[in-house]
Amino acid sequence: MVLDERPPTGSAAWTGGWPGTIGEFERLVDAFQDPLVRFAFRRLGNRADAEDVAQEIFVRAYADRRKRQTVANVSAYLYRMTANLCVDFLRKRERRKSFSLDEAHVLDIPSRDPDSARLAAAAEEVRRIERLLSCIPPTQAEAVRLCLFDDLTTREAAEILNCPEATVKSRVRYGLEKLRELARENKEDIR
Amino acid sequence: MNCQAFQDQCLEGALSGAGVEGNSDLAAHRRSCPACAAYLAEMTRTAETIRPSHEIHASPYFKEKIMRTIVEMEQPARAALGARRTYFWKPAFAAALLLIVAGAAGLSIFMKNGSQAYALEQTIEANRHLRFIHMRFEPVGFGQASDMRAQFDDQGNMLQLRIDFPDTEDGPKITLWQEGKAEVWLQKKNMAVVVREPDVLQKIKMSVDDFDPRRVVENLYKAQAEGKVSIEIRGAKDQLINLIVTAKDHPALREVYQVDKRTNFVIQADRTKEKDGKEELMGRVVYLDYNDPNGPETLALAIPADAVRFDQVTHQTGLPKGDLIDQEIAAKVAREFFEALIAGDYDKAGQLLEGASPDFLRNMIEGKMKFVRIVSIGEPHPHAIPETHGWQTPCQIEMEAGGQTFTKSFELGVRPVYNQPDRWDVFGGF
DSSP, rough: OTTTTOOEEEEEEEESSOSSSHHHHHHHHHHHHHHHHHHHHHHSOOHHHHHHHHHHHHHHHHHHHTTTTTTTTTHHHHHHHHHHHHHHHHHHHTTTTTTTGGGGTTTOOOOOOHHHHHHHHHHHHHHHHHHTTTOOHHHHHHHIIIISSSSSOOOHHHHHHHHHHHHHHHHHHHHHHHHHHHHHTSSSSOO | HHHHHHHOOOOHHHHOTTTTSSSSHHHHHHHHHHHHHHHHHHHHHHHHSSSSSSOOOOTTTTHHHEEEEEEEEHHHHHHHHHHOOOOOOOOHHHHHHHHHHHHHTTOOEEEEEEEEGGHHHHHHHHHHHEEEEEEEEEEESSSSOOEEEEEEEEEEEEEEEEEEEEETTTEEEEEEEEEEEEEEEETTTTTTEEEOTHHHHTTTTHHHHHHHEEEEHHHHHHTGTTTTTEEEETTSSSSEEEEEEEEEEEEEEEEEEEEETOOEEEEEEEEEEEETTTEEEEEEEEEEEOTTTTTTGGSOOOTTTSSEEEESSSSSEEEEEETTHHHHHHHHHHHHHHHHHHHTTTTHHHHHHBBBBBHHHHHTTTTEEEEEEEEEEOOEEEOOOOOGOEEEEEEEEEEEEEEEEEEEEEEEEEETTTTTEEEEESSOOO
């Protein structure tokens, strides 16, 4: 399932307006389920959390469909909602750090699901990359995430961030230059 | 083109890794300016360093979950409108259901060739006498192996299950399930948690089917007649027999069971995937000991006496909800919790704080702070983190600390006790 050839997704697969019927909505889910889960995963480092966030986005998108008919760029809007919800989620996760039995994760069981090892490795990669991105200003880090993690063009990233494309370009550029400098200072591969 | 313009415009090439060859001006400048060529190379390398390499997809049942939620949202509205026609999301639902079934069955599954059942029958017979198993999960490429020990009765029902997780975000963790309870030992935090877990086997059934050698092999045998996989036997004359199971629907995925011919027990199970003509190991379970007579003794947890304990089994935790509505019990628990702290009744306060040991509270509070009186207990509201299924009760408490008297505001989390929905307690610290 991981290696399947899949049809285009995300903005490449969605040119219409906000879906109004369940049938249209199902097509929206088809188009955006992988991009939004991937987008959230690369911010949260956990597929279950990422799917919770993406599910919330889709459910809200449906519940608010009448209010959203005027949204011009559905893709940018969904990404923006997901980014905001990821930020909320991370804040809540931070707040949860005071002790609770939830920490005990009583039902944790190792999984033989072939996906689990890959997801664990992907999660570790997210943590490594986030450690690096924490060294640059948040606005630059977010522009880098959008352009590098999510394979969006700088124009698409600008629509999501609601700023001029030139701003996105400069943020990405300065972000990468800062990371390059850090690598030099550390005199080692930042991997 | 000058260097400044080049560095302004080469970004897309660096991000995509495609370079600047598609733009003749940029390409010409790169060839003529070693400094800009080096700049582009470094920016490309930096981008590659932080570009995630793992592809992530939604799980197979993700869409089905969303669509079911949507349909459920839709139905009350239709009912309210008196609509007779009910929307039924048939094709996608059916497809998703199939995926769920396939996912639940995993690959450990079906074989077809009856003539090759010899090893399985012998293994099934050997497994009938299984009372204790010690195994190790070995992830590939990431993380550390988890150790697992389980004890069974003569009917094959699991009596005890212990898993040692060497590396979690809370440090090493050991969990032991037995007799309707789960004990969790968080070594790094020196913390032990005991909770009621009456139907744990039901909750972890899918996982047990995946690792319990008796169930794994019986599932293979039972599915034999369904002809959904092919099985190849190698090394039948040797001490070790390899059963290579390939599912028809997923020919790139295989499971290889290594059977010890002397005992007929499976001693290793590998899950592999064929990629670019090569077998890639996805995960391994090593069965270390079968029926070790001393094995059951190794199940017990050795929790240090000074560990902080949260025990919801030995002692009654929380307050009974009775006929109170959620907001009322949330306010009552909060009030009684602070009353207990004011009275120095750490037994009761601990009982109300997820079963915390009285010593834990005493050490945390005595000599450091004093709870003087309740100023107010406000109206509880749903917890800011909906997944907790709890409420937050605003409380104002007069306190003394460092020679000062002051009023402190708390948003005390209150919710049903884990697996005891009729009792409510404080959670999440205070």
